[in-house]
Amino acid sequence: MTTVSNTSGSSYIDSLKGVTDGTKKEDSGALTQSDFFALLTQQLAFQDPTKPVENDQMIAQMTSFTMADGISSLNTNFKDFAASMNSNQALQASSLVGRNVRVNSDTLIFDGTNKSYGAIEVPGKTTSMKVSIYDASGALLKSDTVTNPDEGKFELAWDGTNEAGVKQTAGLYTMKIDATVDGKSQSLVTSSYVPVASVTLGTSTADMKLNLLGLGAKKMSDILEIAAG
Incomplete structure (x- = not known):
């Protein structure tokens, strides 16, 4: 200019x-x-x-x-x-603290009194599936077989007892599902309902973590379902 x-x-x-x-x-x-x-x-x-x-x-x-x-x-x-x-x-x-959420896991959290809940993703053409529960040492506590389950999410509940009906102590237990699908044997994907102990906040939503009892920190995107109540 x-x-x-x-x-x-x-x-x-x-x-x-x-x-x-x-x-x-x-x-x-x-x-x-x-x-x-x-x-x-x-x-x-x-x-x-x-x-x-x-x-x-x-x-x-x-x-x-x-x-x-x-x-x-x-x-x-x-x-x-x-x-x-x-x-x-x-x-x-933060409103999830104390509530149960469902995440992919083979771990059942037993508090010594109340039932532990899990879920199984059942594929089509499944003719049978064997549900087995093990303690921390790997010893088999209980097993049951379900025939011709419906395709989709199959809910299971464990009362914390072994085959003899003896109540187990509070702790972490493992569930394993062996199924026959279209004539072939395979293990099925499992998930469990776990209490939210606390929430770790980050600088963004992606950094936010839910700290689950017995399973550690999980991202919000890892949550499959929030249990009612």
């Missing part, structure tokens, strides 16, 4: 200084709309009369500022939205 150097009173830079010094800014490092239009007015006032600013140049400057200001506002709004989402996710996760 060309300026006229012999302007009476003060230089172009001095005029700009007077404008910026007299304008109150919310952020000393940011150019506000009022700053922009004040500078644009000064530019027009001190332009070379023989070479005035072209309309398309002025429009380009205004468009550029508007886009930059819009992008900045969008970034701020998105950050606020993301922070709100993280806060809501954290609140929802």
